[in-house]
Amino acid sequence: MRWGMVINLAKCTRCHxxxxxxRIEHFLPLGMTWPxxxxxxxxxPGEELTTLPVRCNQCKEAxxxxxxxxxxTIKRPDGIVYVDNAKxxxxxxxxxxxxxxxxxxxxKDKDTGFFPGYERTRFEKAGHKLYQHVAGTTEKCDxxxxxxxxxxxxxxxxxxxxxxxxxxxxxxxxxxxxxxxLDDPNSEVSRLIKEKNGFQLHAEYGTEPSVYYIDYKxxxxxSNVAPREEQTAxxxxxxxxxxxxxxxxxxxx
Amino acid sequence: MSPMATRQWMNTHQWMVKPMxxxxxxxxxxxxxxxxxxxxSLGAGLFLVSLFINSWWGLLIGWMIIxxxxxxxxxxxxxxxxxxxxxMPPWSNAWKTSWFxxxxxxxVLFGMFGFVQLVFGQPDLVRIIGSQICNPIxxxxxxxxxLNALGVGIYGGFIMNYVKGIPFWNQGLLPIVIMLxxxxxxxxLIMGVALAGGDASIAWAETGSRYLLLVNVLLIVTYMISxxxxxxxxxxxxxxxxxxxxxxxxxxxxxxLGLAVPAAISVYGxxxxxxxxxxxxxxxxxxxxxxxxxxKYCILKVGIYRPLLPKIAPM
Numbered sequence: 094m095r096w097g098m099v100i101n102l103a104k105c106t107r108c109h110x111x112x113x114x115x116r117i118e119h120f121l122p123l124g125m126t127w128p129x130x131x132x133x134x135x136x137x138p139g140e141e142l143t144t145l146p147v148r149c150n151q152c153k154e155a156x157x158x159x160x161x162x163x164x165x166t167i168k169r170p171d172g173i174v175y176v177d178n179a180k181x182x183x184x185x186x187x188x189x190x191x192x193x194x195x196x197x198x199x200x201k202d203k204d205t206g207f208f209p210g211y212e213r214t215r216f217e218k219a220g221h222k223l224y225q226h227v228a229g230t231t232e233k234c235d236x237x238x239x240x241x242x243x244x245x246x247x248x249x250x251x252x253x254x255x256x257x258x259x260x261x262x263x264x265x266x267x268x269x270x271x272x273x274x275l276d277d278p279n280s281e282v283s284r285l286i287k288e289k290n291g292f293q294l295h296a297e298y299g300t301e302p303s304v305y306y307i308d309y310k311x312x313x314x315x316s317n318v319a320p321r322e323e324q325t326a327x328x329x330x331x332x333x334x335x336x337x338x339x340x341x342x343x344x345x346x
Numbered sequence: 347m348s349p350m351a352t353r354q355w356m357n358t359h360q361w362m363v364k365p366m367x368x369x370x371x372x373x374x375x376x377x378x379x380x381x382x383x384x385x386x387s388l389g390a391g392l393f394l395v396s397l398f399i400n401s402w403w404g405l406l407i408g409w410m411i412i413x414x415x416x417x418x419x420x421x422x423x424x425x426x427x428x429x430x431x432x433x434m435p436p437w438s439n440a441w442k443t444s445w446f447x448x449x450x451x452x453x454v455l456f457g458m459f460g461f462v463q464l465v466f467g468q469p470d471l472v473r474i475i476g477s478q479i480c481n482p483i484x485x486x487x488x489x490x491x492x493l494n495a496l497g498v499g500i501y502g503g504f505i506m507n508y509v510k511g512i513p514f515w516n517q518g519l520l521p522i523v524i525m526l527x528x529x530x531x532x533x534x535l536i537m538g539v540a541l542a543g544g545d546a547s548i549a550w551a552e553t554g555s556r557y558l559l560l561v562n563v564l565l566i567v568t569y570m571i572s573x574x575x576x577x578x579x580x581x582x583x584x585x586x587x588x589x590x591x592x593x594x595x596x597x598x599x600x601x602x603l604g605l606a607v608p609a610a611i612s613v614y615g616x617x618x619x620x621x622x623x624x625x626x627x628x629x630x631x632x633x634x635x636x637x638x639x640x641x642k643y644c645i646l647k648v649g650i651y652r653p654l655l656p657k658i659a660p661m
């Protein structure tokens with residue numbers, strides 16, 4: 094069993110819901126972001142804006158696991174790589190060595206609270222009890238392993254049953270994220286990778302990421318520049334109540 | 347530019363979109379890594395050179411640089427410094443795969459064996475106990491401490507060399523460059539020991555320094571040429587060194603002060619057939635040391651990651 098994720102770039106509407114869901118799920122402090130949605134602009138007509146959702150790739154050959162001097166970064170048998178904050182010494186070698194830059198060092202200055210200068214909200218206080226973030230250590234996405242473990246104990250299937258599926262996958266309104274077992278040839282993720290020529294980021298590093306990307310237009314091409322119209326249309330479809338208003342504002346220009 | 351691009355209705359951010367600098371080990375608290383790495387080279391280099399010429403004072407100063415400057419600064423950089431013991435056996439077996447863990451282990455072993463060596467090499471103690479007892483211990487522990495000093499001097503190169511995302515670091519020559527630069531720094535500092543009346547020869551140190559400077563120039567040139575061939579992103583790093591934001595540190599600190607000034611003083615002494623004056627030697631030592639800081643700064647500062655998607659980078 095090896096958990097993995099497939100991200101459909103053409104479906105992603107850059108709504109940042111996955112980022113928000115993760116923040117809520119793990120009570121992430123303000124300066125901490127586990128999944129990111131990177132975006133860039135080009136001057137190519139029709140391809141002006143492109144996004145790429147990224148999170149820890151849970152590499153099969155994870156450099157962060159190899160370099161951690163305290164063995165605080167651990168790879169589980171199911172492929173999930175997580176950080177044991179009780180062991181981490183905060184040397185930040187893992188942050189530097191990650192070729193995808195998906196780790197963040199949680200320094201004290203990032204622990205300002207959601208409203209710096211004010212008392213912490215009840216949500217934050219509750220979160221601190223439920224999910225401790227230790228200043229001076231490194232953090233990263235762990236595929237919501239606590240959800241997976243709890244769900245599997247109940248006999249649920251991660252990727253199919255919401256209760257056992259990562260929060261970002263559950264919340265994605267465009268269904269751009271698919272989660273499942275990469276070792277199972279019949280799983281949805283395996284099928285998508287096979288049918289749509291899923292690719293990994295920088296496969297040449299030999300890290301074997303568990304996060305794959307698919308783009309129905311460009312297939313195995315490493316460029317994932319999706320036409321703006323596709324993204325905008327998809328975005329508007331999901332924000333249908335705003336469609337008329339959006340057309341009114343943007344249509345004129 | 348298209349209306350969509352100019353409208354900026356969404357703030358885009360460039361995280362790993364274009365070649366991106368590593369910042370953890372050079373900016374803000376990361377400056378401590380730069381300083382610690384430089385003192386690693388200075389301390390390990392001085393210890394190894396002193397071991398070669400059997401200079402007790404050189405050994406002592408090299409050992410003190412590692413134990414009282416390099417290690418504390420490195421530990422202070424840690425987010426959880428008091429957990430540093432967890433990087434060593436029996437708490438962790440990471441030394442099997444991690445050069446960072448190996449480096450910490452080398453440093454601790456160096457500290458222990460080097461201490462014993464220094465104690466049994468201390469001239470007054472040798473007079474009291476007798477050289478027949480002291481010498482075997484001094485030399486045995488000296489060999490072990492020397493091997494660990496070699497490890498201390500080279501592990502920083504392997505740490506950076508392992509980072510696949512930064513092509514300028516991911517070069518086979520990097521550990522050698524760092525190690526030999528450290529030994530050259532050791533030659534520079536041993537001149538200081540000799541000047542201060544320590545048990546070292548200025549003439550010998552000058553000769554060693556001369557050859558090492560030549561080797562280092564060749565190594566740095568070879569390194570930059572071969573790195574430039576390896577990747578476009580590495581070429582961006584090199585351009586930053588040659589004519590970019592780090593050019594002042596590269597040309598002024600590393601090339602002029604670190605290499606040209608000590609070389610000129612050394613060649614002057616060679617032509618004159620006499621040792622350079624004390625003033626010139628002090629200038630050479632200071633320039634050498636600034637060069638050591640400049641080298642580490644240059645390497646750390648131009649560590650640039652490949653972007654996540656090659657197509658979108660200016661390649």
